[in-house]
Amino acid sequence: MSAQIDYNQLIPNNVNLASDRRLLRALESWHPKFINWWKDYGPDAYQEKEVYLRTAVSVDKKGWAHFGSVKMPDYRWGIFLADSNIEEKRIGFGDHKGEKVWTDVPGEYRGPLRRLIVTQGDTEPASVEQQRVLAATAPSLIDMRNLFQVNVEEARHLWAMVYLLMAHFGRDGREEAEQLLERRSGDPDKPRILGAFNEQTPDWLSFYMFTYFTDRDGKYQLASLAESAFDPLARTCQFMLTEEAHHMYVGETGVARIIQKACDVMNEYKTDDVRRHGAIDLPTLQKYVNFHFSVSEDLFGAELSTNAANYFTQGLKGRYQEQFIKDDHSLKDEPYEITTFANNMIKKEEVPALNSINERLRDDYIKDCQRGVNRWNKLIKDAGIDFEITLPHRAFHRQIGFFAKANVSPEGVTMTEEDWFKNSLSWLPSEQDHEYVKSLMIQVTEPGKFASWIAPPRIGINNQAIDFEYVRF
Ligand SMILES: [Fe+2]
Ligand SMILES: [Fe+2]
Numbered sequence: 001m002s003a004q005i006d007y008n009q010l011i012p013n014n015v016n017l018a019s020d021r022r023l024l025r026a027l028e029s030w031h032p033k034f035i036n037w038w039k040d041y042g043p044d045a046y047q048e049k050e051v052y053l054r055t056a057v058s059v060d061k062k063g064w065a066h067f068g069s070v071k072m073p074d075y076r077w078g079i080f081l082a083d084s085n086i087e088e089k090r091i092g093f094g095d096h097k098g099e100k101v102w103t104d105v106p107g108e109y110r111g112p113l114r115r116l117i118v119t120q121g122d123t124e125p126a127s128v129e130q131q132r133v134l135a136a137t138a139p140s141l142i143d144m145r146n147l148f149q150v151n152v153e154e155a156r157h158l159w160a161m162v163y164l165l166m167a168h169f170g171r172d173g174r175e176e177a178e179q180l181l182e183r184r185s186g187d188p189d190k191p192r193i194l195g196a197f198n199e200q201t202p203d204w205l206s207f208y209m210f211t212y213f214t215d216r217d218g219k220y221q222l223a224s225l226a227e228s229a230f231d232p233l234a235r236t237c238q239f240m241l242t243e244e245a246h247h248m249y250v251g252e253t254g255v256a257r258i259i260q261k262a263c264d265v266m267n268e269y270k271t272d273d274v275r276r277h278g279a280i281d282l283p284t285l286q287k288y289v290n291f292h293f294s295v296s297e298d299l300f301g302a303e304l305s306t307n308a309a310n311y312f313t314q315g316l317k318g319r320y321q322e323q324f325i326k327d328d329h330s331l332k333d334e335p336y337e338i339t340t341f342a343n344n345m346i347k348k349e350e351v352p353a354l355n356s357i358n359e360r361l362r363d364d365y366i367k368d369c370q371r372g373v374n375r376w377n378k379l380i381k382d383a384g385i386d387f388e389i390t391l392p393h394r395a396f397h398r399q400i401g402f403f404a405k406a407n408v409s410p411e412g413v414t415m416t417e418e419d420w421f422k423n424s425l426s427w428l429p430s431e432q433d434h435e436y437v438k439s440l441m442i443q444v445t446e447p448g449k450f451a452s453w454i455a456p457p458r459i460g461i462n463n464q465a466i467d468f469e470y471v472r473f
Helices: 019-040 109-129 141-168 170-182 204-225 231-269 283-298 306-314 353-382 415-428 431-438
Strands: 051-054 065-071 336-340 345-352
Touching: 019 109, 019 141, 019 170, 051 141, 109 141, 109 170, 109 204, 109 231, 109 306, 141 170, 141 204, 204 231, 204 283, 204 353, 231 283, 231 353, 283 306, 283 353, 283 415, 283 431, 306 336, 306 353, 336 353, 345 353
Parallel strands: none
Antiparallel strands: 051 065, 336 345
16 A cells, blocks of 8 residues: 555655655655544544544744645544754754754664653544544534644644654664554553543543643743753644644633533523533633643643753753743753642742753743633633632642652641542532433534524634534534
8 A cells, every 4th residue: 555655745844755765665654544543533523524524734933824624534534844944043942052952863862852852742642532532512613623633733742753753763663663553542551651631531621721731831841952952852742732732722621611601501590500501610711721731730740850850961851931041051050849748738948950950840830820720710700700719738638749648638738638529520420410410412413503601702713603514424
């Protein structure tokens, strides 16, 4: 089969694929396996439908994407590196600060760079697997389309990482590329690498929370890798961020529309009991926030990390928007204040900035999460309703770092393990909450119609109408 495919044609790219026979051969043998994975573990049951999708076709800021209806297996997963002025570009941090960026992997950093790329790459197909059955309960065609858009782009991010592995890591890279298709989200024998990517995305409230909170972790990881001295990695990640922004937009507007619907019902029926009218009540939504935020916080790793310090010193992974930070960018003697936990007390402590790179990135992430929460709260306030969504304290419900052993309420109060568990049903979605949300998950496929628990979006996709046939049945 592969002999008849012109891979340079099939794979939109700006990496001069046509001239690299070795790379082309590697991709040729990987592509059919990818397609098999996509058909078996990508979106269930909708592979033959035409979906109105965005496809990346270049890195031109003004027109990088093309919109059109396409069957997902025919989607053209491309490989793009953001533009770079390679002659002038210098490393911005760590021991190599000021030197020219690398176009090849330095021998001494092969291992850690490979690990960084594989860890990032693993999350991409993982989220597709987590979301594979959601279309069956899509609340509208536009929502179904948004799900598929996120899915094909996560798969393209897999391509982006596989390209780096194959182009720069030889045989090892080809083996890693195979394994990226072999690990499986939630499979106890061959799980995905990071915990949050083995959790289920069982319903659409979870999907929107995931795209708001967990894709945003992705944004911060990609932004740190976009600082890398290894220029192909930096440029790949920079371009991935363009697509990632839409995933977070899907999450933020999805949650906003659920809030809107709850408020509308409360006002129309003059009741707090919106469940009676098939909407999702704000206290339940708050519990989902508590869960998804805390699980996503864990993705940043331990507060103090020698690995992260080494990645930084070696120039492999920087901080968020490194060039805007006012310090020496080598962190030999810089302090940073973090929150710690000892003797059952939460307190602030000054530690070396170099060791607290993860925590700093988590701080940036939390600030960013808060901005969207503020916009959600404005909707509630504008509806005249007295309720505020809050991000839980960073110590709440953590599995990694100082707070893994702590029992802390969303407000940041420490308590006994027993008290924590007694209260946890009011903080995290209970079995009943899950059952209720699940009971609302009924597929709506009539163009322009929406399920009972979510308001229509304000605008369609790419200037199309809300009732456009985003997925053709
Ligand atoms: Fe991604
Ligand atoms: Fe994403």
